[in-house]
Amino acid sequence: MGARNSNDNSPPGKEPPHRxxxxxxxxxxxxxxxxxxLVARSVLTVADAVEIVATAAAVKEDVGADMGDTPAxxxxxxxxxxxxxxxxxxxxxxxxxxxxxxxxxxxxxxSP
Numbered sequence: 001m002g003a004r005n006s007n008d009n010s011p012p013g014k015e016p017p018h019r020x021x022x023x024x025x026x027x028x029x030x031x032x033x034x035x036x037x038l039v040a041r042s043v044l045t046v047a048d049a050v051e052i053v054a055t056a057a058a059v060k061e062d063v064g065a066d067m068g069d070t071p072a073x074x075x076x077x078x079x080x081x082x083x084x085x086x087x088x089x090x091x092x093x094x095x096x097x098x099x100x101x102x103x104x105x106x107x108x109x110x111s112p
Contacts, residue, residue, distance in 0.1 A: 032084050039091065046092040050085055057081040 035052070038044040044052075057078055064074040 028080060028084075032087070035084075035088070036091070039088075046088060050088045050092055053081055053085040053088060057085065 035044065035049045039046050039049050060074070060077055060081060064077065069077065
């Protein structure tokens, strides 16, 4: 039997190029804004918010491969969570120095 032809022009084993996911970006922005809003209303402390994001990153790292994430996808997911954690950590230092945190500042890592 002959070789199978495919219309897939990607080399075998190579991950397709990263394309921004508008649904995922909107969901992340919504959650990050929600966290910042809860902090601004003193429902959550900034330290609690930082801990929540750090826990999410740890869980993602633990289960990412089991859920079928490629190393590149896992790295991108962790980079987004780390950027959110860093944004909140800035608020942590600001809140410690001057009171409540400011408005959300979404940070998106550059696409590869």
